[in-house]
Amino acid sequence: MTAAVTRRDFMARIVGIGAALASGAGGLAGQTGQRAPSRSGRAPGDTITVVDSANLFAMDQGAAKPVRLPPKRDAAPSMTSDARDDLEHHIRCQCGCTLDVYTCRTTDFSCQVSPAMHRDIMALVEGGYGAQEIVDAFVSAYGERALMAPKKSGFNLVGWITPGVALIGGGIAVAVLLHRWDRNAARRSSAPVTDALDATPEEIARVEAAVRGDHDG
Amino acid sequence: MILVGELSLWVALLMAAWATTVSFAGGALRRDDLVASGVRGLYATFGMVLLASIGLWTALLSRDFSLEYVASPISANMPTVYVFTAFWSGQAGSMLFWALILSMYATVAIATSRARNRELTPWAAGTLGGILLFFLATTCFKANPYTRLDWIPADGRGMNPQLQNPGMAIHPPNLYLGYVATAIPFSFAIAALITRKLDAEWLGVVRRWSLLSWFFLTIGIVLGMWWAYVELGWSGYWAWDPVENASFLPWLTGTAFLHSIMIQEKRGMLRKWNVVLVVVTFLLSILGTFLTRSGVIESVHSFAQSPVGSWFAAFVGIATVTTVYLVTTRLRDLEAKAELENTISREAAFLYNNLVLCGIAFAVLWGTLFPVLSEWVTGHKITVGPPFFNTVNIPLGLLLLALTGIGPLIAWRKASVSNLKRQFATPLTVVVVVAVLLVALGMRAPSAIVAYALSGFVAGTIVQEFYKGVGARRSIHGESMATALVRLVARNRRRYGGYIVHAGIVMLFAAFAGLAFKRDHDVTLRGGEAAELRDPYGHLWRFVSQGVSTSQLRDRDVLGVTLETWRDGKPAGFISSEKRQYFDSRREPLFQPATEVGIRSTPKLDTYVVLAGARGDAAELRGSFNPLVMWVWLGGFVMMIGGLIVMWPQAERRRAQGGYAAVMPPAGAAAGSEAAVTV
Numbered sequence: 012m013t014a015a016v017t018r019r020d021f022m023a024r025i026v027g028i029g030a031a032l033a034s035g036a037g038g039l040a041g042q043t044g045q046r047a048p049s050r051s052g053r054a055p056g057d058t059i060t061v062v063d064s065a066n067l068f069a070m071d072q073g074a075a076k077p078v079r080l081p082p083k084r085d086a087a088p089s090m091t092s093d094a095r096d097d098l099e100h101h102i103r104c105q106c107g108c109t110l111d112v113y114t115c116r117t118t119d120f121s122c123q124v125s126p127a128m129h130r131d132i133m134a135l136v137e138g139g140y141g142a143q144e145i146v147d148a149f150v151s152a153y154g155e156r157a158l159m160a161p162k163k164s165g166f167n168l169v170g171w172i173t174p175g176v177a178l179i180g181g182g183i184a185v186a187v188l189l190h191r192w193d194r195n196a197a198r199r200s201s202a203p204v205t206d207a208l209d210a211t212p213e214e215i216a217r218v219e220a221a222v223r224g225d226h227d228g
Numbered sequence: 229m230i231l232v233g234e235l236s237l238w239v240a241l242l243m244a245a246w247a248t249t250v251s252f253a254g255g256a257l258r259r260d261d262l263v264a265s266g267v268r269g270l271y272a273t274f275g276m277v278l279l280a281s282i283g284l285w286t287a288l289l290s291r292d293f294s295l296e297y298v299a300s301p302i303s304a305n306m307p308t309v310y311v312f313t314a315f316w317s318g319q320a321g322s323m324l325f326w327a328l329i330l331s332m333y334a335t336v337a338i339a340t341s342r343a344r345n346r347e348l349t350p351w352a353a354g355t356l357g358g359i360l361l362f363f364l365a366t367t368c369f370k371a372n373p374y375t376r377l378d379w380i381p382a383d384g385r386g387m388n389p390q391l392q393n394p395g396m397a398i399h400p401p402n403l404y405l406g407y408v409a410t411a412i413p414f415s416f417a418i419a420a421l422i423t424r425k426l427d428a429e430w431l432g433v434v435r436r437w438s439l440l441s442w443f444f445l446t447i448g449i450v451l452g453m454w455w456a457y458v459e460l461g462w463s464g465y466w467a468w469d470p471v472e473n474a475s476f477l478p479w480l481t482g483t484a485f486l487h488s489i490m491i492q493e494k495r496g497m498l499r500k501w502n503v504v505l506v507v508v509t510f511l512l513s514i515l516g517t518f519l520t521r522s523g524v525i526e527s528v529h530s531f532a533q534s535p536v537g538s539w540f541a542a543f544v545g546i547a548t549v550t551t552v553y554l555v556t557t558r559l560r561d562l563e564a565k566a567e568l569e570n571t572i573s574r575e576a577a578f579l580y581n582n583l584v585l586c587g588i589a590f591a592v593l594w595g596t597l598f599p600v601l602s603e604w605v606t607g608h609k610i611t612v613g614p615p616f617f618n619t620v621n622i623p624l625g626l627l628l629l630a631l632t633g634i635g636p637l638i639a640w641r642k643a644s645v646s647n648l649k650r651q652f653a654t655p656l657t658v659v660v661v662v663a664v665l666l667v668a669l670g671m672r673a674p675s676a677i678v679a680y681a682l683s684g685f686v687a688g689t690i691v692q693e694f695y696k697g698v699g700a701r702r703s704i705h706g707e708s709m710a711t712a713l714v715r716l717v718a719r720n721r722r723r724y725g726g727y728i729v730h731a732g733i734v735m736l737f738a739a740f741a742g743l744a745f746k747r748d749h750d751v752t753l754r755g756g757e758a759a760e761l762r763d764p765y766g767h768l769w770r771f772v773s774q775g776v777s778t779s780q781l782r783d784r785d786v787l788g789v790t791l792e793t794w795r796d797g798k799p800a801g802f803i804s805s806e807k808r809q810y811f812d813s814r815r816e817p818l819f820q821p822a823t824e825v826g827i828r829s830t831p832k833l834d835t836y837v838v839l840a841g842a843r844g845d846a847a848e849l850r851g852s853f854n855p856l857v858m859w860v861w862l863g864g865f866v867m868m869i870g871g872l873i874v875m876w877p878q879a880e881r882r883r884a885q886g887g888y889a890a891v892m893p894p895a896g897a898a899a900g901s902e903a904a905v906t907v
Contacts, residue, residue: 096748103524103611109469110462111613117748117838117850118462121820159613161598166605170598173615174591181583189576192568 025200067158074105075127079134084127101133102149103159111159230292233283234374240276240327243269248357255350255422263350267338270353273360281328284321284373288314296378297321297373302867304387304813305783309389313397316404317387319536320373325401326517327363329408333437334360337412341433348430351419358692362543372537389784389822391808395455399448403475406445407513410478412437414510415588421554423501424561426499433508436875438482441509443871445479450864461838463852465860466616473596474509474516477589481509484585487578487635494640495575500555500562501582504768507551512593514544519596547715570642577635591620615888626678628830629737633686636693655688673812680742683734690727690734697724721873728870735863742856753791754846763833763853771796771851774802785809789839789847793828803828805839805849807856831858 088099099113106124109113112132116125128149135145149157161167251266253259284297288311293299301314301321316325334356344350367373413434420430452472453465466472485505489497518540555562568575595612602610605758637651647907662684666677694713697720701712717724745764753759755775762768788806793799805826810818826837834857840848 016456092346101615103613109611109613112465114462114464114467117750117840118460118823154608156609156611159611160615160619161602161610163613167602167610170594170602171616174594176586177590177594178583178587178624181587185579185583189571189579193568193571196569 038058038226074107075124076105078128078131078148080138080140080148082138083140086137089139090142094142095132095136097146101146102128102132102157102160104128105153105157124152229286230283230290230295230374233280233286235479236276236279237324237364237368237372237374240273240280240331241361241368241634243276244357244361244364247273248354248361249349251354251357255354263353266350266357267342267353270331270338270357270360271335273357273364274335274890277324277328277331277364280779281315281324284324285312285315288312291384293382293384295373296375296377299377299381299384301384301387303818306386307392307538309397309613310392314387316400317391318373320367320371320375322400322404322537323363323367323371324373325404326408326485327360327367329354329404330360330363331751333412334415335409337415337433338438341416345416345419345429345433347423348416348419351422352415355413355415355418355796359415360538366536366539370539383812386810386812386818388819389808390459392752393455393459395451395458399451399455402444402448402451404448405473406441406443406448407478407517408511409437409444410482412508413441413506417506418551418554421503421551421558424558424560426503426558426897428493430487431493435486435493438485438506438509439875440481440491442486443875444866445475445482446864446867446871449475449479450867451862452862456859458825458827461749461825463746463836463838463850463854464743467855468592468595470596473515473592474512474520477516477593478509479649480585480589480592481505481512484582484589485509487585488582491575491578495574497564497568498579499564500559503555503562505582507555511547511551512589514540514547570659572638572643572648574635574638574640574643575810577638579627581631582636584624584631588621588624588628591624592617595620613828622675625737625740626675629682629686629733630681632733633682633689636727636730637689651692655685655691658684658688671762676741676744679737681777683738683741686730686734690731692723693727702860717873721876721878725870725876726872728873729867730870732863732867732870734866735859735866739856739859739863739870742854742859745855747853749851750849752846752848753789754844759851761851761853763835765833766853767796768834769800770797770854771803771837773847776845776847783812785811787839787842789842789849791826791837791849793835800835801828803835803837805837807839807841829858832856834858837861 049124081138097111099116100111102112104110104112104115104122104125105128106115106122108122110118110125112125112128114127115122131149132145140148146158155167161170163171239766247269249266250262250269254262254264254266286292287295287298288302289308291298291302291304291311297318297320301317302311306314314321316322334353338349338353338356341352344849345352363776375666381754416430416433449472452475456467457463457465465522482505485502488498488505489502492502518537547721570576594812595616598612599610602608632713633655637648639647639656659681663677663681666680671677671680694716698709698712698714701707701716702709705712705715707715716727747761749759749761751759751761751771753771753773755773758770758772760768760770771791771793774792777788777790779788786806786808790804792802803826806824808822810822812818823838826839829833832855834854836852836854838850838852841852842848
């Protein structure tokens with residue numbers, strides 16, 4: 012029959028999913044200035060209620076790294092807030108959510124990583140850095156994983172061009188197929204009908220005369 | 229009942245093994261008694277899986293927390309409806325759900341087609357039994373919902389509140405119904421390849437079940453988009469997440485198949501290609517499941533990493549090798565019975581349609597898998613997200629939209645110049661009018677202008693086809709407009725149902741193009757304070773906060789804000805958004821705080837408000853103006869209606885007269901002449 016799962020294994024599995032969230036579990040109460048009920052301090056042997064703070068994904072709230080550069084001389088904001096939001100769509104939040112910074116910070120309001128990255132982006136914009144410079148700064152801090160799409164260079168260029176190459180290849184294959192069919196169709200229509208008939212010229216002439224006779228009659 | 233269910237699961241595994249072995253043996257030895265036994269074994273498997281499912285539902289509804297699966301997705305204070313839907317919300321339950329649907333489908337498919345497809349039955353039943361055996365073995369040995377805990381918790385951990393949504397209750401079953409239905413065409417394709425009976429007989433079954441799969445995948449995908457939009461609070465509905473991609477892939481290849489099979493039915497062409505599409509659609513369904521359950525791909529939705537991944541990989545490998553062998557050894561049997569007569573014909577248009585659909589499918593699959601390949605080659609993790617998918621797929625999508633309009637306008641076999649002129653004149657006029665109008669109205673986004681112009685083109689073709697068909701009926705039968713329209717559709721369900729699906733596609737594309745004009749705003753408002761924002765149409769909106777409120781319910785604390793809205797000085801109603809912290813029955817906090825989005829939806833514009841949080845009585849809000857989003861849901865609904873019309877059974881006599889498969893206009897005749905013949 013079906014094997015049993017021990018309490019230790021089950022708790023490890025359940026709590027493991029949400030463990031990464033522990034530091035950010037202040038939740039709603041934390042945001043409204045209250046304290047969330049604590050899950051710690053339980054005495055050994057207490058009846059355990061199985062709880063978990065797992066979201067749709069497991070977040071690493073400590074994943075943010077400082078991305079700071081000294082402001083440029085006579086710095087002025089390098090872009091509008093709309094352009095900045097657009098830039099944030101191209102930089103990935105590092106909490107583990109797979110979303111970009113803008114989407115994460117405006118969607119999962121309990122994430123602490125995307126607001127930190129947003130603050131860094133705002134500081135860089137204020138410091139006069141352009142979009143590419145900001146992207147480069149994030150890549151040097153986090154690696155290429157900071158981007159929502161790979162750079163169009165090195166091996167990752169293969170990622171960008173392969174769909175196009177495949178489509179062109181498929182298009183050529185279809186074109187060749189169509190051309191072949193077209194050629195065969197033309198050949199069939201231009202071939203004399205008598206070639207396909209197992210009959211002597213006299214027999215064919217008799218058939219044609221009969222057909223004419225039918226029409227005339 | 230729970231014990232009965234648990235036992236039934238194991239008996240079902242044995243039954244599936246019996247059905248597989250005996251069916252194949254019956255086919256190989258040509259023994260009808262063995263085949264009959266195998267088929268009965270398949271039916272018995274369904275009965276056993278049903279009992280196992282009832283057992284699990286009983287355990288869930290009675291909150292039997294001695295089962296690990298029950299203690300995971302539910303808690304004592306969860307609404308009953310979500311306790312019921314918890315059946316498919318976790319790994320083990322969803323595996324059993326797969327097996328339940330598959331065994332039910334297998335029973336129906338074999339029972340309804342057995343008489344007509346006697347030679348295919350043993351092999352199709354054996355293949356279905358084999359697939360069932362895989363799912364049941366995976367369920368029994370790797371993800372068993374009847375796994376017991378060695379103690380009984382006081383309460384379960386409960387379901388993520390974001391999943392406690394009506395859309396999420398019905399979205400997964402629809403996707404499963406779609407995914408699993410691909411197994412039936414696959415099984416009949418395998419049977420046809422083994423027996424070399426690759427003529428028209430197997431096509432009927434395959435087309436019906438492919439349509440059913442497409443129908444449920446469409447509903448499932450649109451429901452998933454709706455859930456993401458109303459529940460996740462990011463003001464979008466598609467993010468090119470691997471799980472979304474996994475559902476989209478079989479939809480794309482399934483759609484390609486539903487077009488290319490028309491060419492085989494009508495002309496006996498593309499026989500190899502259709503077998504490949506059937507097989508690929510099934511394998512993509514399984515591959516998607518593998519990707520989301522193996523932990524290989526990062527996804528916002530992924531099930532936890534689990535050992536079922538390696539089993540799925542092995543299954544995909546075996547299925548691929550088997551089908552490649554069967555197809556390559558039967559290439560001669562799959563030779564086309566006819567050849568294309570002209571490159572300007574509907575057959576050629578369908579070929580291009582297949583090329584683009586499969587091109588999109590390849591691009592989506594490639595983008596989904598590329599992070600794994602890149603990490604393997606370079607050692608660095610990368611992300612392939614929306615910027616990649618949008619760059620690659622938007623041009624292809626627009627090309628597909630154009631072909632959606634072009635295909636139905638071109639005659640079968642060979643289109644004459646006069647035919648093309650007559651058919652394209654009105655739709656092309658619509659293209660020009662729409663484009664000029666949009667530019668004159670100030671639209672400057674090139675991709676949006678192209679999308680709306682092409683949407684106008686396709687809409688023009690659909691209206692033209694209906695207009696011609698209704699006109700023909702009225703002149704021949706003297707019917708009223710309404711009667712002619714109803715009878716036109718009723719007697720040509722595949723053709724006009726297809727056009728209705730195309731109309732749904734037009735609505736979707738028009739809605740997607742609307743995203744180019746989306747506007748987001750972050751504001752902080754105290755009670756009584758107002759914010760003025762302008763929407764993409766230029767209207768001035770005024771939002772006045774009614775203050776922050778808090779309340780406590782049975783299972784959650786709620787922080788809410790209500791905004792009174794005016795548009796251009798006129799009252800436009802109230803919008804509320806909430807932030808919720810759920811608790812279990814012991815008032816321990818569950819999960820992250822969840823957001824309830826406030827949406828005011830009209831055909832032109834969605835006003836979308838999300839409460840980020842509150843400091844004192846100041847509400848931190850994000851407001852978005854999302855144009856045309858309602859058309860996504862309407863488009864999905866219209867596609868569903870069109871799909872229903874296409875699938876609706878039609879009497880044999882009428883089908884012979886009315887189906888386009890039976891109607892062949894002479895070469896060079898106008899495409900519209902079909903309508904005249906079939907009215």
